[in-house]
Amino acid sequence: MYEWLNALPKAELHLHLEGSLEPELLFRLAERNGVALPWADVDSLRRAYAFNNLQEFLDLYYQGANVLRTEQDFYDLTWAYLEKCKAQNVVHTEPFFDPQTHTDRGIPFEVALGGISAALRDGRERLGISSGLILSFLRHLSEEAAFETLAQALPYRDAFFAVGLDSSEVGHPPSKFRRVFDKARSEGLLTVAHAGEEGPPAYIWEALDLLKVSRIDHGVRAAEDPRLIERLIEEQIPLTVCPLSNIKLCVFDDMRRHNILQLLEQGVKVTVNSDDPAYFGGYVTENFVALHEGLGMTEEQARRLAQNSLDARLA
Numbered sequence: 001m002y003e004w005l006n007a008l009p010k011a012e013l014h015l016h017l018e019g020s021l022e023p024e025l026l027f028r029l030a031e032r033n034g035v036a037l038p039w040a041d042v043d044s045l046r047r048a049y050a051f052n053n054l055q056e057f058l059d060l061y062y063q064g065a066n067v068l069r070t071e072q073d074f075y076d077l078t079w080a081y082l083e084k085c086k087a088q089n090v091v092h093t094e095p096f097f098d099p100q101t102h103t104d105r106g107i108p109f110e111v112a113l114g115g116i117s118a119a120l121r122d123g124r125e126r127l128g129i130s131s132g133l134i135l136s137f138l139r140h141l142s143e144e145a146a147f148e149t150l151a152q153a154l155p156y157r158d159a160f161f162a163v164g165l166d167s168s169e170v171g172h173p174p175s176k177f178r179r180v181f182d183k184a185r186s187e188g189l190l191t192v193a194h195a196g197e198e199g200p201p202a203y204i205w206e207a208l209d210l211l212k213v214s215r216i217d218h219g220v221r222a223a224e225d226p227r228l229i230e231r232l233i234e235e236q237i238p239l240t241v242c243p244l245s246n247i248k249l250c251v252f253d254d255m256r257r258h259n260i261l262q263l264l265e266q267g268v269k270v271t272v273n274s275d276d277p278a279y280f281g282g283y284v285t286e287n288f289v290a291l292h293e294g295l296g297m298t299e300e301q302a303r304r305l306a307q308n309s310l311d312a313r314l315a
């Protein structure tokens with residue numbers, strides 16, 4: 001089944017470039033940049049990848065991103081991810097990057113964006129992988145900080161097609177960023193947002209009604225609200241679901257209890273994505289395999305999930 005799922009043409013719509021930083025590359029960049037690490041080696045870093053919730057993961061993820069310093073680092077990170085896409089027949093990708101994770105450490109916005117954009121361009125030309133970049137705001141930071149980030153980004157308006165919202169969900173509802181998203185839309189950008197990963201269904205309603213998102217990232221907690229499910233079906237709003245992530249971050253305690261196939265059969269436009277593959281044990285194919293092994297996903301269901309990902313492209 002691995003080979004068959006791997007060969008299926010797919011799009012990836014929920015991938016944090018910083019979350020594709022494999023421990024081996026992390027150590028190589030630390031050495032290249034003279035950054036001291038608190039882990040002795042790759043194996044002890046990997047052993048730290050055990051999380052009880054989103055915040056425990058985020059603490060490590062932001063620490064890992066500290067090795068990214070130069071344009072070349074961001075290029076290498078993005079290129080390594082694109083090579084994975086090529087190997088797994090991901091023909092289109094719409095990755096996120098978190099500018100504030102870098103600008104808050106003194107790395108200029110242009111350094112991160114330059115390296116990422118150059119790799120995405122080479123990915124199109126040399127690997128035949130189409131792509132569009134999403135600039136994601138960190139929701140644990142202020143509305144003012146998000147406005148500043150958007151202002152820094154607008155001179156490079158053509159380098160990305162949408163804005164998103166990620167980081168610590170609970171306590172930071174979409175409504176906090178309504179005005180920033182209004183401004184982004186007035187500049188012709190599309191919008192997406194993480195909602196209903198750890199946060200309640202009310203955050204999904206807010207993302208739809210206040211941020212006017214074209215897709216919901218995660219969204220699995222929509223299942224708790226039948227009216228919301230009806231709306232997602234009626235409007236065919238895609239959910240970018242990340243099965244291995246949801247298990248690693250204890251959103252579901254076991255893959256056998258994951259609700260993605262139930263949502264699929266109800267008519268919700270669900271897609272399969274890897275979120276932060278270096279931290280959660282696999283890229284898109286491994287997520288499909290986990291659904292086959294844990295939930296008995298059939299070939300016909302896999303085909304529909306892959307087609308949904310191609311249909312839910314925005315770039």
Ligand code: ADE
Pocket residue numbers: 016019054061166167168169194197245275276
């Ligand atoms: N940043 C990276 N991965 C994330 C996730 N799963 N949820 C929220 N923010 C994130």
Ligand code: ZN
Pocket residue numbers: 014016166194217275
């Ligand atoms: Zn995510």
